[in-house]
Amino acid sequence: MHRDLSNNSFMPSGVPSWFTELPGLMTLTMQSxxxxxxxxxxxxSLRDLQHVILNDNELNDTLDMGNTINDGLDLVDLRNNKITSVTVYSSLDSKLLKLEGNPLCTDSLLSNTLLCTDQLTEFPTMLPFSDVQCPHPFVETIFFRSPSFGDVRKFLPELHDNLSRTVSSCTPNKLGLVPYVDDVYLKVDIKACPVNQKRFNYSQVLNCFNLTLQTYKPPENFGPYYVKSHPYPFHDKASRAILIGVVTGSVLLVVGLALIGVYAMRQKKRAKKLVSQNNPFASWGSTPEDIGEAPKLKSARAFTLEELKLSTNDFKQINAIGEGGYGTVYRGKLLDGQLIAIKRSKQGSMQGGLEFKTEIELLSRVHHNNLVGLVGFCFEKGEKMLVYEFISNGTLSEALYGMKGVQLDWSMRLKIALDSARGLAYLHDHANPPIIHRDIKSTNILLDSKMTAKVADFGLSLLVSDSEEGELCTNVKGTLGYLDPEYYMTQQLTAKSDVYSFGVVLLELIVAKPPIYEKKYIVREVKTALDMEDTMYCGLKDVMDPVLYKMGGLLGFPRFVRMALQCVEEVGPDRPKMNNVVREIEMIMQDNGLTPGSMSASSSFSVDSTTRTFAPRYPYSSTSTPSTTYEMDSRAFEYSGGFPSQGSLKNRNTSPKPRSSRERGLPG
Structure with missing residues (x-):
């Protein structure tokens, strides 16, 4: 336990009584x-005490530390107080005590002693806890942000064992730790040597030493951390020279071939111009809104601007059915009678250009029963429009908040949760490369005529490979109330950020209110009211949707609440994967006599690698309720409800009785 209350504007007072009432106290710092x-x-004499730093105060009278001083105490800094005398015992080590600036150091026998001359100005240099030697060790530094340690060497064996288990597959018994203090934080160099080889390869470094995803949990005493890797020579100088020679030769060869082909390219220039006229994205990049390369499509119909004007009666306002940060959504009808929804971007929107490119590329290559699918697009005369099949029942938020005049019973909410979980699980585990949505919320879950839920609006989504997941994001984006706080604070995006947002949606299904309402945050309100000993409502009767307890039939409700709270755990590794969420909802429904419908995400999807031979059915992806997208540099971002760590389920005394293996926590 560490206490640092320095430089606060407290009212002057005597020595607090709680000084001696904290048996686990390790460091006490109260300066000025x-x-x-x-x-x-x-x-x-406190057993764990190591540092006492109380300089620049008004302590007076005689300093009497007693004859039972803790052996682990190695620093007592009482400089610049008003201590007039000191009682000396044989057990007192004068090297640990600093009394300069007190009256007893003025014209006394102690004036020239270590007690009064302030000779100890630095902590002793820490020697390596354990070191390994090899020609090419891999080194990275962990910065621990917990308060200062008294004697960190006492805790290093636990850290060494913990790290050794993590990297044992790459460097068994060849891991060294070198700790040192930088300002107030502890830094530890991890030094690892390869086994039966000269150097580590790329795969070993990525698989064993990639601790930047916050997937590694250090011992509890070490607290939060971040990692900085040191440069590593994967190739020696001779290999590098060969590589440079090969690259240089290849470049010269390419340049030669390019010069030879100049004549042929000039001859084909006129033909390419004719071909580009038939390419709907031939003009991509001509305006500042067109970010990056033109969208790459697998299958999508290109609509003309005139076709869409005709279908919406020239985009009359009466046909507007929703509006969001991207633009406006219109209802339309094609000449063949098909109802469509058209998302039209705002003119001159820089965000619109990026979202248009992202969504059109993603939706043209992924197909799943619970994901929005693309009918077509229009890129003409400065217009950027996406076309979807019209969905009659709107968004989940409209259904929950009573805007559609319908009431959702518990079994229907379970089905909606399962449908949307399947769609999200497909994005995470079956798309290639995986897709992180980044904006899961109830307004981005659509309900068709059969109340089947579909995940929509991929404007903020990212394609990520396994090696890219968890890398730093320069712009953190999402919607207030649903945004993963760990993603916001660390700027490291993982699939677990989508899981957090989905957990907020699960709580929304219970409460039927927006995530932030009346200056209250839904996650905190549910955790505060939670009482798992209440087997029917889990203590949530006062905060849940009155429709639910009036209609009754809350089958599997405690398991659903437990799963939802696991999804909104503050730390990503403590949250389940979406495939595990899908299986848990299926088991909740099956165990209570409900039919979960078709198979789970792993077997209910299809990837279209060829042109489809039938008319696709795709919904739209806009929102009918205005939502706000936040970037990292937005000064408006603030969670009014906060993210209280003490309200988490694992710290409450309301844990349920032992459960069967099926009811235990979901794997992360």
């Missing part, structure tokens, strides 16, 4: 806070 009086002997 105005405390006065005599320090109690009991303070210095």
């Amino acid at each position: 806070v105005g405390i006065s009086g005599k320090l109690p002997q009991k303070l210095f």
Whole structure:
């Protein structure tokens, strides 16, 4: 336990009684806070105490540390107080005590002793806990942000064992730790040597030493951390010279071939111009809104601007059915009678250009029963429009908040949760490369005429490979209330960020209110009211949707609540994967006599690698309720409800009785 209350504007007072009431106290730091009086002997005999730093206060009288001083105590800094005398015992080590600036150091026998001359100005240099030697070790530094340690060497064996288990597949018994203090934080160099080889390869470094995803959990005493890797020579100088020679030769060869082909390219220039006229994205990049390369499509119909004007009566306002940060959504009808929804981007929107490119590429290559699919697009005369099949029942938020005049019973909410979980699980585990949505919310879950849920609006989504997941994002994006706080604070995006947002949607299915309402945050309100000993409502009757307890039939409700709270755990590794969420909802429904419908995400999807031979059915992906997208540099971002760590399920005394293996926590 560490206490640092320095430089606060407290009212001057005597020595607090709680000084001796904290048996686990390791470091006590209270500089310049105005405390006065005599320090109690009991303070210095606390078993775990290592540092006492109380300089620049009003402590007075005689310093009597007693004859039972803790052996682990290695620093007592009482400089610049008003101590007039000190009682010396044989057990007192004068090297640990600093009394300069007190009256007893003025014209006394102690004036020229270590007690009064302030000779100890630095902590002793820490020697390596364990070191390994090899020609090409891999080194990375962990910065631990917990408060200062008294003697970190006492805790290094636990850290060494913990790290050794993590990297045992790459460097068994060849891991060294070199700790040192930088300002107030502890830094530890991890030094690892390869086994039966000269150097580590790329795969070993990525698989064993990639601790930047926050997937590694250090011992509890070490607290939060971040990692900085040192440059590593994967190739020696000779190999590098060969590589440079090969690359240089290849470049010269390419340049030669390019010069030879100049004549042929000029001859084909006129033909390419004719071909580009038939390419709907031939003009991509001509305006600042067109970010990056033109969209790459697998299958999608290109509509003309005139076709879409005709279908919406020239985009009359009466046909507008929703509006969001991207633009406006219109209802239309094609000449063959098909109803469509058209998302039209705002003119001159820089965000619109990027979202248009992202969504059109993603939707043209992924197909799943619970994902929005693309009918077509229009890229003409500065217009960027996406076309979907019209969905009659709108968004989940409209259904929950009573805007559609329907009431969803518990079994229907379970089905909606399962449908949307299957769609999201497909994006994470079956798309290639995986897709992180980044904007899961109830307004981005659509309900068709059969109340089948479909995940929509891929404007903020990212394609990520396994090696890219968890890398730093320069712009953190998402919607207030649903945004993963760990993603916002660390700027490291993983699939678990989508899981957090989906967990908020699951709580929304219970409460039927927006994630932030009346200055309250839904996650905190549910955790605060939670009582798992209430087997029917889990203590949530006062915060849940009145429709639910009036209609009854809350089958599997405690398991659903437990799963939802696991999804909104503050730390990503503590949250389940979406495939596990799908299986848990299926089991909740099956165990309570409900039919979960078709098979789970792993067997209910299809990837279209060829042109489809039938008319696709795709919904739209806009929102009918305005939502706000936040970037990292937005000064408006603030969670009014906060993210209280003490309200988490694992810290409450309301845990349920032992459960069967099926009811236990979901794997992460």
